[in-house]
Every structure is written in structure tokens, then in C-alpha cells.
Amino acid sequence: xxxxxxxxxxxxxxxxxxxxxxxxxxxxxxxxxxxxxxxxxxxxxxxxxxxxxxxxxxxxxxxxxxxxxxxxxxxxxxxxxxxxxxxxxxxxxxxxxxxxxxxxxxxxxxxxxxxxxxxxxxxxxxxxxxxxxxxxxxxxx
Amino acid sequence: xxxxxxxxxxxxxxxxxxxxxxxxxxxxxxxxxxxxxxxxxxxxxxxxxxxxxxxxxxxxxxxxxxxxxxxxxxxxxxxxxxxxxxxxxxxxxxxxxxxxxxxxxxxxxxxxxxxxxxxxxxxxxxxxxxxxxxxxxxxx
Numbered sequence: 419x420x421x422x423x424x425x426x427x428x429x430x431x432x433x434x435x436x437x438x439x440x441x442x443x444x445x446x447x448x449x450x451x452x453x454x455x456x457x458x459x460x461x462x463x464x465x466x467x468x469x470x471x472x473x474x475x476x477x478x479x480x481x482x483x484x485x486x487x488x489x490x491x492x493x494x495x496x497x498x499x500x501x502x503x504x505x506x507x508x509x510x511x512x513x514x515x516x517x518x519x520x521x522x523x524x525x526x527x528x529x530x531x532x533x534x535x536x537x538x539x540x541x542x543x544x545x546x547x548x549x550x551x552x553x554x555x556x557x558x559x
Numbered sequence: 560x561x562x563x564x565x566x567x568x569x570x571x572x573x574x575x576x577x578x579x580x581x582x583x584x585x586x587x588x589x590x591x592x593x594x595x596x597x598x599x600x601x602x603x604x605x606x607x608x609x610x611x612x613x614x615x616x617x618x619x620x621x622x623x624x625x626x627x628x629x630x631x632x633x634x635x636x637x638x639x640x641x642x643x644x645x646x647x648x649x650x651x652x653x654x655x656x657x658x659x660x661x662x663x664x665x666x667x668x669x670x671x672x673x674x675x676x677x678x679x680x681x682x683x684x685x686x687x688x689x690x691x692x693x694x695x696x697x698x699x
Contacts, residue, residue, distance in 0.1 A: 439618070441616055441617070443616075452617065452622070454624065516618060517616075517617065517618035517619075518618070519613075519617075519618035519619055520564070521562045521564065521613045521618055521619060521620055522613065522618040524562060525560055525562065525613065549567070550566065550567040550568075551564075551565070551566055551567070551623070552564075552565050553562050553563065553564050553565070553620075554562065554563040554564075554565070554608075555560070555562045555563075556563075558560060558561075559561055
């Protein structure tokens with residue numbers, strides 16, 4: 419098999435977390451108007467599904483693009499341990515000052531994973547907030 | 560930072576695949592069961608993908624409320640629980656899912672101003688789906 423064939427590989431994971439949307443510089447009225455139900459300060463939760471897609475050439479010896487075990491461990495260590503069963507606004511540093519929207523969660527996951535992946539290159543991070551809503555981030559472009 | 564946001568919607572409609580440019584025999588052989596003169600229906604699953612800069616303050620590409628309201632008003636209320644063949648949109652075109660997918664893309668492209676439309680994906684059944692990005696390559 420030719421060694422330079424680019425293959426894309428996707429690993430899924432799930433995490434559950436709570437959050438709310440609020441911009442401290444805005445009035446209560448403006449926050450309510452912009453974010454609606456998501457502005458409830460007590461928070462609400464979702465079961466998030468995360469899909470991480472990496473790309474790379476198939477290693478001729480192992481037949482792998484990436485060792486899935488390592489990818490899984492990296493996702494757990496860098497993302498799930500920090501976000502699963504957490505209140506994102508209060509417990510995840512990125513969201514102390516940034517609103518934990520699905521857009522910002524996808525960006526944060528990318529920024530956590532990209533520097534830690536050695537062999538394979540990160541292609542896409544997809545975060546489902548619900549089965550009917552997801553965000554894709556392909557890195558800075 | 561630029562990101563892509565996808566939202567899913569459901570609607571149900573009936574249609575009949577029949578081309579005025581074909582004979583009865585050719586229609587039957589081309590469309591098979593879908594040529595049944597009485598029509599038949601599907602639960603369509605629509606995916607709308609928009610892209611844009613994630614606003615630094617709001618953390619959003621666009622407000623979902625605006626996207627949902629637009630799709631409800633301009634797309635779902637137009638097609639949900641309708642017979643597609645009776646609509647002006649399909650006076651000249653066969654209501655295949657290809658044509659419906661293009662039609663929905665064009666509606667969004669013309670009038671949705673809150674974010675850039677990337678693509679429309681339409682599932683006719685769980686077994687088949689169609690994607691249209693204005694003629695561009697679809698990014699996965």
C-alpha cells in the first residue's frame with residue numbers, strides 16, 4: 419500500500435456539562451434579549467458529542483494514521499477530564515471570560531488538542547450541543 | 560475565528576416524480592414507484608450550514624433565534640405538510656430531492672443576511688441524502 423495516501427480518521431466522545439450565556443458588561447435586559455432562556459444564571463445542561471477528525475498518511479508498518487488509543491487518551495486528558503460533569507462558566511478557564519457557546523467550545527477543544535497531537539494533523543473539531551445543532555471548527559483560516 | 564454552524568430541521572411533504580418531457584413509459588421506467596400518479600410522502604431532514612466570524616463578545620456566528628425564525632418562515636411553512644407538485648416552485652421542475660435541495664439553498668442565499676450560507680443538506684429518507692453548496696465543492 420502506498421505510504422502517502424491521506425486518510426481521515428474520526429473519534430467520537432461524549433461529555434455532559436452545564437453552562438449559561440452572559441456578558442458581564444451588558445445590562446440584565448440586554449443579556450435576556452440576546453440569549454433568551456440560555457441566560458438563566460443557574461445554568462442548564464447538555465449531553466455534548468465531540469467528534470475529532472485527524473488526517474495523515476497511513477504508516478506502512480502499523481497501517482495506522484494515528485494510534486487510536488493515544489488519540490483517545492489525549493482527548494480524555496485534555497478535554498473530557500476538564501469539561502465532563504462541570505459547570506463550564508465556573509470550572510473551565512477558557513469560559514471564565516468567554517461565553518461557553520458551542521462555537522467557543524469547538525474553538526477551545528481545538529486549541530487544547532492541536533499542540534498535543536504529534537503524528538496526525540488535526541483536521542476538524544465538531545461539537546454537537548444537541549442532535550439538531552453542531553459547530554465545526556477547522557482551525558484559524 | 561471562523562467557524563461553521565449546522566442546524567437540523569424536519570418537515571414532511573408529498574410528491575410525485577413525473578417529467579412532462581418524458582412519455583408515460585419513460586416516466587415509469589425512470590422513476591419507478593415514485594411515478595405513482597397519486598403521489599407519496601417523506602419525512603425530510605434538512606441541515607442548514609452557515610459560517611462566519613465568531614463574535615468576540617457574544618461567542619456566536621449568528622443568533623440561532625434568527626436562523627430558526629427565518630427557516631420556519633421561509634422554508635418550513637412553505638413545504639411542511641404540502642404536496643410539492645402543487646407548488647409554484649415545481650411548476651417547471653420535477654420535485655426530486657436534488658431540486659428541492661437547490662430550491663432551499665436559493666431561498667436562504669437570497670434572503671438570509673445574518674451569516675454566510677455554506678451548504679444545504681437534505682435527507683429524503685435515512686438511506687439517501689443530497690448536498691448543495693451553490694455549485695461549489697462540499698467541505699467535510
